[in-house]
Amino acid sequence: MITPRIAYVVAIDANRLIGRDNALPWRLPDDMRWFRAQTMGKPCIMGRKTYDSLPDRFRPLPGRLNIVVTRNREYDAPGAVVVHSLADALAAAGAVEEVIIVGGADLFHELLPQVDRLYLTDVHGAVEAQAGAHDVFFPPIDPGQWREVYREHHPADDRHPFPFTWLILERKELEPQITQISQILSENL
Numbered sequence: 001m002i003t004p005r006i007a008y009v010v011a012i013d014a015n016r017l018i019g020r021d022n023a024l025p026w027r028l029p030d031d032m033r034w035f036r037a038q039t040m041g042k043p044c045i046m047g048r049k050t051y052d053s054l055p056d057r058f059r060p061l062p063g064r065l066n067i068v069v070t071r072n073r074e075y076d077a078p079g080a081v082v083v084h085s086l087a088d089a090l091a092a093a094g095a096v097e098e099v100i101i102v103g104g105a106d107l108f109h110e111l112l113p114q115v116d117r118l119y120l121t122d123v124h125g126a127v128e129a130q131a132g133a134h135d136v137f138f139p140p141i142d143p144g145q146w147r148e149v150y151r152e153h154h155p156a157d158d159r160h161p162f163p164f165t166w167l168i169l170e171r172k173e174l175e176p177q178i179t180q181i182s183q184i185l186s187e188n189l
């Protein structure tokens, strides 16, 4: 049986901000197209708050299996699969090549040790702080653990208040390093 690759699709600003008051902190239409392209046809797992935050016409996200995680046994999301644990969410995705974690912050924190690929929109600039706002953030990642396999810059323009860069990062394999270290040790002992 295939073990799916777990991938995040996320846009973060310079402070790792990803959400404010249960909405995106910016409007970047071309990034929405990137999101669509990276997620289309793939199972998409999201926290209940992210699912609730989707605009009506994109809920459920068309062309994708929407899997919503909640602890609320009463929660219903017509057109989506509702599950009550991350393990059930991954099982509901099935034996596919890649499962997408759409967010939000809760899920990004909880699944970080398991994620293999990041479709990352690096928004250049910091969204201004706003008193009383409920901000959520992406967890810190160790850049040394990730290998860049794709980069594309998008300038700011009249539709995009911030410039940004699309990146695809893959987690470096630990195994070759461990093998190398044990080889060095065995040669020198």
Ligand SMILES: NC(=O)c1ccc[n+]([C@@H]2O[C@H](COP(=O)([O-])OP(=O)(O)OC[C@H]3O[C@@H](n4cnc5c(N)ncnc54)[C@H](OP(=O)(O)O)[C@@H]3O)[C@@H](O)[C@H]2O)c1
Binding pocket: 009, 010, 011, 012, 017, 018, 019, 020, 021, 022, 023, 024, 025, 046, 047, 048, 049, 050, 051, 053, 069, 070, 071, 072, 075, 083, 084, 085, 086, 102, 103, 104, 105, 106, 107, 108, 110, 136
């Ligand atoms: N910039 C980006 O790329 C991006 C992407 C996605 C989302 N966002 C933003 O992120 C914000 C939402 O993120 P968030 O962290 O507040 O919420 P979230 O992660 O979307 O959802 C949290 C909810 O998911 C459920 N949940 C989480 N872990 C669970 C588990 N292990 N088992 C069962 N249920 C679990 C709980 O639902 P119940 O409370 O129903 O039990 C929890 O309250 C919004 O502002 C959204 O716009 C940004």
